[in-house]
Structure formats: structure tokens, C-alpha cells
Amino acid sequence: MFFIGIFGMGTKEVDIRTINNMICKSCGRMTSYKLVKTYNYFQLFFIPIFRWGEKYYLVSKCCGSLFELSEEEGQNLEKGKDSVLSNLNITIVEDKSQCGKLICHSCGKEVDESFEFCPYCGIKLK
Ligand SMILES: [Zn+2]
Ligand SMILES: [Zn+2]
Structure with missing residues (x-):
């Protein structure tokens, strides 16, 4: 055409x-x-x-x-x-993040489970 x-x-x-x-x-x-x-x-x-x-x-x-x-x-x-x-x-x-997730017990945000400290509020996660 x-x-x-x-x-x-x-x-x-x-x-x-x-x-x-x-x-x-x-x-x-x-x-x-x-x-x-x-x-x-x-x-x-x-x-x-x-x-x-x-x-x-x-x-x-x-x-x-x-x-x-x-x-x-x-x-x-x-x-x-x-x-x-x-x-x-x-x-x-x-x-697309399929990796393990944690919910921060302090601020409630989703955090990668490999983190030792929450990147949002700085609290120790483990
Ligand atoms: Zn990511
Ligand atoms: Zn937090």
C-alpha cells in the first residue's frame, strides 16, 4: 500500500x-x-x-x-x-523485587531482609 x-x-x-x-x-x-x-x-x-x-x-x-x-x-x-x-x-x-522482604517493626516500611538496619528510620532490624 x-x-x-x-x-x-x-x-x-x-x-x-x-x-x-x-x-x-x-x-x-x-x-x-x-x-x-x-x-x-x-x-x-x-x-x-x-x-x-x-x-x-x-x-x-x-x-x-x-x-x-x-x-x-x-x-x-x-x-x-x-x-x-x-x-x-x-x-x-x-x-520486580522478588527478594525477601521484612517489615520494619518500628516504621512499618518494607525493607530488604539482608539489611541489618532499617534505611528509613535507622533502627536495628535483627
Ligand atoms: Zn530495588
Ligand atoms: Zn524503619
Whole structure:
């Protein structure tokens, strides 16, 4: 058909950057996150004409869990404004940490069972 390859729509995923020294919200380990952006695009003659529906995600290196964050936070991180990290409002989309978990008896957060101290409140776990 004539239109194939001339008009096109799709979703693209771009790796933006790596953010180091983070505590994984899924398994509680010290880790780094990869900031990823996805967007839909429409192309004409192989040239992307416009894009929409930008979404930002964080992928944790430790367990590969996927988190979604708001567009505003994602844009700030993309520009290198790491100040938003202290107040990040991310939600788990895919929890891939299959490893053993403990519930901290002090603060109630989920902690990797290999930890001796709770990374959230610092109490001794064992
Ligand atoms: Zn993790
Ligand atoms: Zn705790």
C-alpha cells in the first residue's frame, strides 16, 4: 500500500540520564535510577512531525522495578534539577523485587531482609 512508511504513528522510548545515590522505593536498596521518557509520535516521510503524550518513568537498577512520575518532575529531572528528588512523588508501576522482604517493626516500611538496619528510620532490624 502506498501509505506504508510515509505516514506512521508509534511510541518511542528514550533513555535520558542516570540518577545515582537513590534508595529504591521497591526493595529499599541503595541504587541508581534510570530516567526514561516515552512519547507518541506521528511521522510523515520518516520525519517525526509532532509528538504528544509524554510520560516519564524511573527504572531502578537494583531490581528493575518501574516507577511513574509526574510530567513536571520528569521535566525538571531532565533539565538536571535534582532538587526535586528530595520531594519526589513516584508510584510503583511494576514491582520486580522478588527478594525477601521484612517489615520494619518500628516504621512499618518494607525493607530488604539482608539489611541489618532499617534505611528509613535507622533502627536495628535483627
Ligand atoms: Zn530495588
Ligand atoms: Zn524503619
